[in-house]
Amino acid sequence: MTxxxxxxxxxxxxxxxxxxxxxxxxxxxALNNDTTSFQDVMKVMVNVCGHxxxxxxxxxxxxxxxxxxxxxxxxxxxxxxxxTAFTQIRVGCNLIEA
Numbered sequence: 001m002t003x004x005x006x007x008x009x010x011x012x013x014x015x016x017x018x019x020x021x022x023x024x025x026x027x028x029x030a031l032n033n034d035t036t037s038f039q040d041v042m043k044v045m046v047n048v049c050g051h052x053x054x055x056x057x058x059x060x061x062x063x064x065x066x067x068x069x070x071x072x073x074x075x076x077x078x079x080x081x082x083x084t085a086f087t088q089i090r091v092g093c094n095l096i097e098a
């Protein structure tokens with residue numbers, strides 16, 4: 001399984017990296033809960049965050065196993081929209097200045 005890095009290490013060559021993670025100043029950290037289904041979280045990851053199904057699954061597993069994961073980078077306004085989508089499915093989030 002592909003391991004999702006919150007931020008790539010300098011000088012690493014990673015295929016399929018989200019280049020926004022290198023340039024955007026804001027990030028969304030999603031938090032695990034006991035009520036929201038994997039399918040609902042993955043749906044937000046794909047439809048709102050724009051992740052592929054594979055990456056959405058990896059981020060969702062990371063949230064589940066580690067309790068949290070930085071899963072989106074963008075402008076402050078875009079991140080706030082992602083947080084709104086996660087909040088609608090009862091997933092807590094943190095807005096992080098990266």
